[in-house]
Amino acid sequence: MKENVIIIGGGVAGLEAARQMLSLGLRPIIVEQSDHLGGHVACWHRLFPDMTPARELVAKLVESCREANIFLETTVQSINRLKDGYAVMLSNGVNILSRAVLIASGFKLFDAAKKEEYGYGVYDHVITNRDLENWFAGAEDLRIPREPKVFGFVHCVGSRDIKAGNTQCSKVCCMTAIKQAIEIKEKFPGCEVFCFYMDLRLFGKKYEDFYLNAQRDYGIRFIRGRVSEVSETIDGRVQVKAEDTLSGKPLKIQMDCLCLMAGMQCNPSATSIADMLHVEVDTDGFLRSKDNIYSILESQKPGIFFAGACTGTKTVPETVAEARAAALSIFNYLSR
């Protein structure tokens, strides 16, 4: 008989893991709390560095998981440790026995309204990276002017910020800001685009090329300095203040729209599952792996595995790679 494996989370990590498990002859069961598969990525427009439509990736993953058992709008009510495995009780009343559980519950986007000085939800033309991505994907957003002349991006909103509760770098926002800045410039060639950064952390394949293109081909201007405060002018524009740390002087500029690059935090539902399982939460708020070099996908508890952003901020390709590796680790664990 094929063996059950519970996957908590139906995002990119959960779907890819399920796909691999199917081909390894296991029976993956995906438990997803929202009403759709694909997680955050299902709401994105295009993915760097190849500008792949996010919908394509999600559709491909969903298609390859057709054989898997999928419960949407379902949460985990309780997990009990048995002698050899776990009994998982779902919110829809289904009870599943499984020797291995994969936590793939991903991240939560930082709530930009918490950084009150940036005025998200208060001023008319302050948006977040998620809003902009939705808008690129076709959603209407009245906060984005029809013909913006000046557009700004604020990096590190809720990342590298102890007071916001996040010491970690969210790592994808630098690249996302550059990608979105280029997309804005493509939509509005006459628009001046500014990025306010502390460091540009462009570690991934082709990310530096994007930076160079943004400067050279799109004339996007990078100002080193964290935006300190945002206010609204009498005509409803956005007034931005920062220090231009390269000049060593304060700087101000008015913009038609300001996009806040909200960072990643561990999904609170991951933390509550960790609680049920007595799996430790690390100092950065993400789930604690057995170690951070060789056993990132393993928890301290036997049979509990991780994949994707529940253990730290991850890019989509990293998440996919982890999901594959986790599926194989679980397969090996079950075949012992």
Next chain:
Amino acid sequence: MMEFGFRLSPSSTIDLDRADLSLYRKIERLEPDMKTCMACGSCSATCTAGQYSGMSMRKVILGLQRGTDVSGMLSCCMLCGKCTMVCPRGINTRHLILSICRTYEKK
């Protein structure tokens, strides 16, 4: 006029809405490579005139981007070209300096 010993300090704030960037725009067209500067400071660190005169290629580019006058700094450049050799972005800084000087002359 009575001298009370009070003065108004001018604001040091860079106001990008009011900055005159016409010179920057002109040079940007002549020397598009300038846009790729990432302010690493290699040029300024290697500059033979820098430590005695305050010349800094990084600050010249920054000054142009912020609309401030950089002609004083440029007059200290000896055109040795070391900055061009070290620039990781491959900006021909020596050529850039000459272009900036020419644009200033025309002004």
